[in-house]
Amino acid sequence: MHRKMIISVVVVYALVAMLFTSNMGNAAMSAGNSNPAALPVAAQTDEIETSDDRFVAVAEQVPGFGGMFFDQDGTLQVYMLDQKGPAPEALMASLDDVITREVGRGKALSRNGVEILEGQYGFLDLHRWQQQMSPAVLDLPGVVFTDIDETTNRLRVGITDAPGMAEAVEKSLSELGVPLEAVLISETKEVWPELRSRRRPLRGGLQINFGGFLCTLGFVAVRQGVTGFVTNSHCTNTQGGVEGTVYHQPSASGTTNRIGQEIADPTYFTGGQCPAGRRCRFSDSSFARVPHPSGPAVTTALGTIARPPVGSFTWNGVDTFTITAEAAPVVGQAVTKVGRTTGRTSGTIQQTCFNVNVAGSNITQLCQSRASFASAGGDSGSPVFRITALPNVTLVGIHWGSGGVFSPITGIQMGGELGAVNTCAGGGC
Numbered sequence: 001m002h003r004k005m006i007i008s009v010v011v012v013y014a015l016v017a018m019l020f021t022s023n024m025g026n027a028a029m030s031a032g033n034s035n036p037a038a039l040p041v042a043a044q045t046d047e048i049e050t051s052d053d054r055f056v057a058v059a060e061q062v063p064g065f066g067g068m069f070f071d072q073d074g075t076l077q078v079y080m081l082d083q084k085g086p087a088p089e090a091l092m093a094s095l096d097d098v099i100t101r102e103v104g105r106g107k108a109l110s111r112n113g114v115e116i117l118e119g120q121y122g123f124l125d126l127h128r129w130q131q132q133m134s135p136a137v138l139d140l141p142g143v144v145f146t147d148i149d150e151t152t153n154r155l156r157v158g159i160t161d162a163p164g165m166a167e168a169v170e171k172s173l174s175e176l177g178v179p180l181e182a183v184l185i186s187e188t189k190e191v192w193p194e195l196r197s198r199r200r201p202l203r204g205g206l207q208i209n210f211g212g213f214l215c216t217l218g219f220v221a222v223r224q225g226v227t228g229f230v231t232n233s234h235c236t237n238t239q240g241g242v243e244g245t246v247y248h249q250p251s252a253s254g255t256t257n258r259i260g261q262e263i264a265d266p267t268y269f270t271g272g273q274c275p276a277g278r279r280c281r282f283s284d285s286s287f288a289r290v291p292h293p294s295g296p297a298v299t300t301a302l303g304t305i306a307r308p309p310v311g312s313f314t315w316n317g318v319d320t321f322t323i324t325a326e327a328a329p330v331v332g333q334a335v336t337k338v339g340r341t342t343g344r345t346s347g348t349i350q351q352t353c354f355n356v357n358v359a360g361s362n363i364t365q366l367c368q369s370r371a372s373f374a375s376a377g378g379d380s381g382s383p384v385f386r387i388t389a390l391p392n393v394t395l396v397g398i399h400w401g402s403g404g405v406f407s408p409i410t411g412i413q414m415g416g417e418l419g420a421v422n423t424c425a426g427g428g429c
Contacts, residue, residue: 001170046141051147052127057102059123062094067126067150079119079153087116119153121182129178131248137172138216140165141185144188148409158188159357164193198250199317202259202290202298204305204383205338209248209257211237216339216381217249218398219323220300222422223264223285226290227300230412230421231381232400233265236286239363240268240279247288256297260288264418268363278357280362281405283417284400303425305338305389313343321385325394328352329369335386337371337406339379347404348370356405367411369397371404395423 002028004390027116059065066079078095079319080087090116100108126148133155134146142162147423149156173180199206204219208231215235221228236245244264252258265286293300309318321338329335329349351370358365371384382399384406397406411416422428 009027026168051103052130053105054179055148055150056127058098058201059127061098061102061408062091063122064097064119064141065123065125066121066150066153068099070148073112074110075112077112077117078114078335079117079150082121083116083118084289087232092116112307118151121153122149126155127151127184129182131171133157133176133178133183136176140168140172144193145170149184151169151358152184156181157183157185159185159238160189161187167428197369198257198307199300200299202249203301203320204229204323205308205340206252207340207378208235208381209251210235210261211243214340214378216341216379216399217385218285219305219423220290220302220383221397221419221423222302222419223287226263226289227302228260228287230285230287230301230399230423232284233281233286234284234400235381236262239246239284240281241265241280245286245288246292255292255295257290259298260290260295261292262286262288266369266417269416273366275364278362281362281417282411282414283398284365285398285407285412286421287421302427303423305385305393307340310344310346313340315423320391321393322389322391323385324388324392324426324429326409326413326423326429327386327394327406329371329384329396333386333396335371335380335384335396336393337373337375337379337384339382339399340376341376342374345374347374350404352408356401358401365400365405365407367408368401369406369408371406373404375399375402377402 005236055067055387064081066075066081066082068078069326071077071134072270082264090139095114100106103109123205128144130148137143137146137157142160144160147156157169159169169185192272198209201216202220206217207218208215213235215231218230222232233239237243242262242265246258247260248257249259253260266281268281270279274280291298301320303323305323306315307321308315311368334346336344338344349371353367354370356365356368376380380400383395384397385393385395387393395409397408398412399406413420
């Protein structure tokens with residue numbers, strides 16, 4: 001047997017929770033580690049690069065660049081100031097070189113060519129106006145979003161249909177010195193974080209709250225005749241060992257949203273396969289009974305996972321995936337995860353049964369898997385599965401670490417871990 005390499009990854013620990021400050025429907029959250037006391041939000045630094053920053057880099061090297069987008073045919077449309085008629089070959093070559101370097105990070109973006117559109121505004125101006133207007137305009141009750149709209153070479157402000165909203169936005173823009181002709185104001189629906197809303201019955205993919213932190217409910221299960229749910233061990237008050245962690249969905253509100261209590265979370269072991277000086281397990285998993293002994297009655301939906309649109313965490317509360325089987329992950333398979341932060345994302349399994357040193361701790365997780373799906377803090381606990389024939393899926397594990405690291409269902413169900421847990425709809429896999 002080949003010896004697996006022990007490597008270090010940064011764990012996607014639970015998102016610090018519940019310090020929501022309300023401003024007419026706009027919410028803010030702080031983020032940090034799941035087990036220590038909550039930490040303040042780190043201020044944004046210049047090291048954080050957005051897609052707009054990449055466009056700025058293009059504009060700094062190509063004078064007159066006004067933004068770009070792909071049309072329905074996959075052709076890259078690029079706005080350029082004062083550009084009428086066919087663009088010079090030198091300009092096209094420069095655009096291709098800079099866009100490939102700054103936006104594509106060395107990879108060409110368009111296979112169907114590039115077309116030049118006459119723009120009215122340079123991206124540097126749009127970016128400056130966006131930074132100038134966004135804090136003030138988003139502070140107005142009824143404003144949903146602000147954006148640089150690449151398809152129109154304009155700024156865009158989305159508002160509700162509340163009376164006087166457009167006028168209030170225009171007044172704010174005028175006071176800021178942002179030209180009104182550069183801004184499109186349009187009515188739109190408010191954005192509600194549905195995976196983060198109160199949902200019954202309980203099912204995989206929903207937001208859960210413990211202490212001051214947020215995680216994701218992995219999947220409803222039955223263990224030793226007790227109905228409950230599986231989430232990460234690091235989504236408990238202490239990773240490894242049972243302390244009776246209390247869970248709420250979506251967030252704590254006295255006992256109203258109380259849904260369950262931790263009853264199974266094996267301690268981490270030493271010796272044997274475990275590296276010297278470290279503590280080990282084969283899964284980052286725990287089990288909570290539903291309902292909590294002192295909480296309200298709670299309904300559950302065994303074998304179901306919330307099914308938001310691809311790339312979204314908004315959910316209509318109706319569409320679901322159905323777990324019909326369980327299987328060990330295999331390199332090269334396509335998998336999906338659903339989590340409260342980044343929602344439904346997909347990728348390909350890249351590694352199986354590799355041993356991982358958890359950064360910032362003395363914990364090593366043995367025989368873990370990794371996939372290329374996107375994730376972020378608060379996605380800890382997300383179910384990981386293969387879509388077979390919608391809505392049917394095969395459960396392969398539970399996400400816990402950055403870079404798509406997850407514990408396979410085969411590890412979760414090992415003796416010494418949670419053991420046999422029934423996860424499938426209809427009473428058995």
